[in-house]
Amino acid sequence: MTGETYAMAVRNFEALIAQPPSGRHTTPATLIRAAGLPPSSGYRHVATLEAEGLLRRDRDGTYLPGLSAVRTGLRAFGFGAIAPVAEPIITQLRQATRHTAFLGICDGAGLFVGPYSVGPQTRHHQMQPRYRLEPGSDLVAEKPLETRLRYDDAGIARRVAGIVAPLIVRGEETIVLGLLLDGHRSDASALGAPLLEACRQLHIQTGSPS
Amino acid sequence: MAQDDRTNMQRIAAILKSFDAENTPRRTQEILTELGMSRSTGFGLLRALLARGWLERSDHGRVRLGPQARDLAHAAFEAPAPTRPGPMVADPRRSPEREATPELEWDPALVRMVDTGRYRKQPPCRIGFSNASTSNPWRRAMMQSLSYARKIAQAQIAEMLVTDAEDDPDLQLTQVNDLVAQGIDLLLISIASVNHDPLSDRLAALADDGLPIVAVDRRPKDRSSLVSFVTASDHRIGRVSALWMAEHLGGRGRVWMLSGLEGASPALRRQQAALSVFSEFPGITVENVSYTDWTEQGGADAVARLLGETGQAPDGVWCDSGLQGVGSVRRFLGMGGAVPAHTGGDVNEMYRLCVQERVPMVALDYPASMGARALELSLEVLAGSIVPQRIEVPVQIVLPRGCETASVKADAWAELHVQWDLPADAILSQGPALREPQSSFRPRMSA
Numbered sequence: 001m002t003g004e005t006y007a008m009a010v011r012n013f014e015a016l017i018a019q020p021p022s023g024r025h026t027t028p029a030t031l032i033r034a035a036g037l038p039p040s041s042g043y044r045h046v047a048t049l050e051a052e053g054l055l056r057r058d059r060d061g062t063y064l065p066g067l068s069a070v071r072t073g074l075r076a077f078g079f080g081a082i083a084p085v086a087e088p089i090i091t092q093l094r095q096a097t098r099h100t101a102f103l104g105i106c107d108g109a110g111l112f113v114g115p116y117s118v119g120p121q122t123r124h125h126q127m128q129p130r131y132r133l134e135p136g137s138d139l140v141a142e143k144p145l146e147t148r149l150r151y152d153d154a155g156i157a158r159r160v161a162g163i164v165a166p167l168i169v170r171g172e173e174t175i176v177l178g179l180l181l182d183g184h185r186s187d188a189s190a191l192g193a194p195l196l197e198a199c200r201q202l203h204i205q206t207g208s209p210s
Numbered sequence: 211m212a213q214d215d216r217t218n219m220q221r222i223a224a225i226l227k228s229f230d231a232e233n234t235p236r237r238t239q240e241i242l243t244e245l246g247m248s249r250s251t252g253f254g255l256l257r258a259l260l261a262r263g264w265l266e267r268s269d270h271g272r273v274r275l276g277p278q279a280r281d282l283a284h285a286a287f288e289a290p291a292p293t294r295p296g297p298m299v300a301d302p303r304r305s306p307e308r309e310a311t312p313e314l315e316w317d318p319a320l321v322r323m324v325d326t327g328r329y330r331k332q333p334p335c336r337i338g339f340s341n342a343s344t345s346n347p348w349r350r351a352m353m354q355s356l357s358y359a360r361k362i363a364q365a366q367i368a369e370m371l372v373t374d375a376e377d378d379p380d381l382q383l384t385q386v387n388d389l390v391a392q393g394i395d396l397l398l399i400s401i402a403s404v405n406h407d408p409l410s411d412r413l414a415a416l417a418d419d420g421l422p423i424v425a426v427d428r429r430p431k432d433r434s435s436l437v438s439f440v441t442a443s444d445h446r447i448g449r450v451s452a453l454w455m456a457e458h459l460g461g462r463g464r465v466w467m468l469s470g471l472e473g474a475s476p477a478l479r480r481q482q483a484a485l486s487v488f489s490e491f492p493g494i495t496v497e498n499v500s501y502t503d504w505t506e507q508g509g510a511d512a513v514a515r516l517l518g519e520t521g522q523a524p525d526g527v528w529c530d531s532g533l534q535g536v537g538s539v540r541r542f543l544g545m546g547g548a549v550p551a552h553t554g555g556d557v558n559e560m561y562r563l564c565v566q567e568r569v570p571m572v573a574l575d576y577p578a579s580m581g582a583r584a585l586e587l588s589l590e591v592l593a594g595s596i597v598p599q600r601i602e603v604p605v606q607i608v609l610p611r612g613c614e615t616a617s618v619k620a621d622a623w624a625e626l627h628v629q630w631d632l633p634a635d636a637i638l639s640q641g642p643a644l645r646e647p648q649s650s651f652r653p654r655m656s657a
Contacts, residue, residue: 006218
């Protein structure tokens with residue numbers, strides 16, 4: 001096999017793995033089409049990625065990144081230890097608050113959004129992979145921070161309200177748990193307590209210092 | 211070196227998964243040796259992954275996961291609902307009240323992890339599934355979901371032996387022994403009765419002998435024999451449905467409770483949670499608690515008997531599932547007049563009836579997709595991963611429009627959740643298996 005064969009294999013992998021976050025695909029055919037792959041090999045590749053846990057389907061059959069993908073992503077940040085507990089923590093937090101719950105990584109003024117679960121109260125907002133924090137947003141342990149998360153949508157500057165609490169600080173990076181807020185209906189003061197409780201549970205289970 | 215017959219896609223997945231939690235840089239030769247890849251193929255893939263940023267070079271020629279791999283962390287655990295006409299929540303201009311204060315009922319078992327390194331086994335493996343029964347549509351849907359997951363993971367499973375205990379714990383004990391005698395690497399079990407001590411004792415002995423055991427849906431009384439338990443929150447189903455009923459009735463009224471199968475742990479936990487909520491409303495009278503075996507006939511019979519005894523329809527019928535709820539709703543429809551408020555989802559017909567006949571209802575589908583999740587977890591155990599001690603598959607709150615109460619809001623509208631094109635007995639919570647061609651799931655003992 002030549003170098004081009006391997007490069008093509010990586011490009012095919014990349015094309016398929018990039019689809020679930022960017023679109024809603026409920027059949028292998030639409031996923032393969034969106035990835036620009038030929039059906040002959042596409043079905044085999046999708047089956048492989050599903051078997052490897054890098055893709056999965058939810059209850060409606062919609063393709064999502066698999067749990068192995070989330071673990072690999074968090075390992076790439078060096079935060080792999082929290083990967084096994086991320087799903088139960090985020091799901092419970094979303095279920096209790098009905099707001100979109102997420103795990104994020106703050107790097108200075110930027111916030112990379114990792115795994116998340118969309119709550120009915122804030123499902124109108126399309127989760128972005130990256131936000132900018134408002135200037136002066138200082139993260140303090142045990143203190144949820146209500147802030148504006150800024151992002152660009154087709155060249156238009158937009159913002160959404162959020163509340164974040166720091167979990168683990170390592171060098172320049174801080175891993176946070178957060179909730180998106182709905183300006184009309186969310187009561188940030190009531191959401192701080194479950195957010196801190198989720199942080200506390202995560203510390204207990206991973207043995208990580210706050 | 212053994213012949214490596216994997217595809218390049220499988221090799222890429224294996225390379226990306228070979229880094230530890232801290233992303234410690236690794237020598238390339240060490241990775242290739244561990245994964246059993248030839249030098250030419252392995253270095254070819256490593257070079258391609260480095261070129262695209264999936265890996266990055268560290269010091270002394272070592273590599274680690276790169277910036278492209280970090281993007282994999284940006285992932286939804288559940289797909290957001292598709293945009294449909296009509297707001298999911300009330301328009302805030304018309305309904306300015308804020309949400310009730312959230313109540314976080316934290317179960318620490320959900321974030322307690324188990325290191326399954328001692329069960330690690332090279333695939334393909336042999337898994338035995340001892341199923342409590344296939345006596346109702348939910349159980350068949352759970353089996354369908356498990357079978358779907360098996361198809362996805364066929365390369366990792368040499369054989370899956372399936373038995374059906376027909377709700378008989380003595381028969382299940384015999385079947386478990388048969389499965390073990392046939393040489394299985396892991397036992398997946400859904401217990402026929404939580405109170406059967408000989409079965410619990412046998413599972414404890416098997417666990418002591420080193421057999422990994424994963425329970426799904428129903429667990430034994432003594433959970434110490436289990437590596438993990440895959441379920442959904444019965445407590446949440448019982449509590450939320452009872453809270454909705456009490457609030458829907460304005461805190462006053464007569465309620466009949468129709469539980470599922472006596473002795474089954476989900477029925478017991480839902481009933482306890484519901485009774486606890488009803489006891490907080492002094493104006494709510496629970497007139498009766500009946501068992502229905504989770505069948506439509508059981509639901510209809512219970513309602514007929516209670517109507518005969520009391521001579522008066524109740525204000526609400528709390529059902530822990532729509533499996534018996536369908537029988538209850540049909541019985542009231544047959545009498546004419548208004549049908550009392552009901553709880554209980556799961557089966558398509560319950561939604562059809564309630565939406566068509568405008569019966570006030572709340573449903574929390576007990577997810578049949580836990581079958582697939584249990585098989586995925588079993589494979590994680592045999593891969594030696596760190597896994598949760600308990601997995602709760604999320605449960606949605608489904609309400610018809612206009613039926614939300616102060617504390618209970620819809621995750622999905624019943625009018626959109628119901629599937630008019632699917633059979634009446636379709637279980638809507640079985641995940642992607644729902645629209646798979648229905649194959650035969652006759653239990654069989656493979657030779």
